[in-house]
Amino acid sequence: MGRVTGDGTVGKALEVLDQVAAFGRPVRFGELLAQSEFPKPTLYRFLQTLTNQQMLAYDPERQTYSPGLRLVRLAHTAWDQSTLAPVARPHLDALSKAVGETVHLAQLDHAQVLYIDKRNANNPVQMYSQAGKVGPAYCTGVGKVMLAFLDEDAVETVIEQQSFHVFTEHTLDSADALRAELSDIRQNGYGFDREEHEPGIICVAMPILTSAGRVLGALSVTSTTSRTNLAGLEAYVPILRETADKITRDAQNWSFPDYQTKETTGI
Amino acid sequence: MGRVTGDGTVGKALEVLDQVAAFGRPVRFGELLAQSEFPKPTLYRFLQTLTNQQMLAYDPERQTYSPGLRLVRLAHTAWDQSTLAPVARPHLDALSKAVGETVHLAQLDHAQVLYIDKRNANNPVQMYSQAGKVGPAYCTGVGKVMLAFLDEDAVETVIEQQSFHVFTEHTLDSADALRAELSDIRQNGYGFDREEHEPGIICVAMPILTSAGRVLGALSVTSTTSRTNLAGLEAYVPILRETADKITRDAQNWSFPDYQTKETTGI
DNA sequence: TAACCAGGTTTCATTATTTGAAACTTGGTT
């Protein structure tokens, strides 16, 4: 009965779009209907509209829907305009060259980590495969360092939304464990992923903050337990900090909020 | 009065989204209003809804809208599911290594070229910067080879939509010039960009076709007139053809339409 | 200080669109 989506028709249509994307593979009308809150003709019309609008692609051969090319076009602008990526790019390149390990740039989106850019030391390139990918905040290096520097009520809101799904034996599995970890991170100024998300995978992560202390994003250097250990990764902290500082500075000169106050903007 | 967008409210909202993206920079309400066909409160509400839905990001400091992070998330799925990129990736890597020049993968979207992936020989990575970018079909190598292998009525539809803006002294500036060029390309099986889009920039391009001859996309190797010439680029035709064939084959094994007939799918 | 103004936001009766139960098609199967 009550409102389900908010934001009227547009919100509902976008919910359908998310639903299609969530399948992660081309999906049939019936499959969507089975788990849709919308009645048949309503869902049908949304799919038609979204397909018309190229937000979905329809394969008539297989009668399946997938996210459409218009999203790729739009995301190009979004990535270039609403993320740290363009500002961070040269610094990420330099960091990658210096450390010779996989490097990530991430931002917080809702209560999740959104990967924005990546440098893969060994087989270079790859990437869109990673950019746009989302991951859990409570068990990744970048996620935890971003949470650590949110203000107190924001962090609680985000903590409530974590699933605390246990991926490995090291995964933090409760809000309290996470709070303790965040407190440590605030002390140190950086954090680790101690095989919390994937066995054998470890990383050091550094937040990117504005001069006012607001969280912009995070950087990390990732490796494996077979190649190094946490102490080894900790050696990257200075260069990570420098890189983060440079990104902060460039973001300031570019156009990020929280920077140019009314006074400096004025005239 | 008459319908403007089709697709009702959702179509209108997406039109606003496009309008914001088209600015290519954070944009204020007033600027949008000035060139919007919607009255003030209507535009206002669309912006609110889209912002709510994270399709737009609002910067309260500067009172500006930009495309939002939700697009980046959604595009990740779209790129991975509705483009040739995941199938082509290893072949593009190999091609890039072999030729040591910049390599592009593109698809046709509306009447435009949509760049899907890229390998930059010298400074590797970059990319999302390119992936999602659109370009003209009538004056790029990838654009022309894709047009050349469309069926006759499809190609005419697309030709009608070309702007024939003159970028350089070599730009094809009429439908007839383009038709002649496409005919040549059909003969050869591949095409060139002879500094038609940017002075000094040349490329060889190869279409990627299904076994039934339908256009899936195109590959190109790009260089500069200071480093090589068309004859030099033509040497890459064999490896381009091989690469395109491999992509065709893999696309077949993966899941592209026009391939698995009811018989092979059915059991 | 007061009047003014541009840019942005809200109201609310009118209008147009969305909604979904039910009926209908279609292609494939018993």
Next chain:
DNA sequence: AACCAAGTTTCAAATAATGAAACCTGGTTA
């Protein structure tokens, strides 16, 4: 030939979108 699952269309009722006008609000000018 009857049946069935999956997808598509209809149409009156319910709902949401619309936009002219009024209203804020912070900054600027007289």
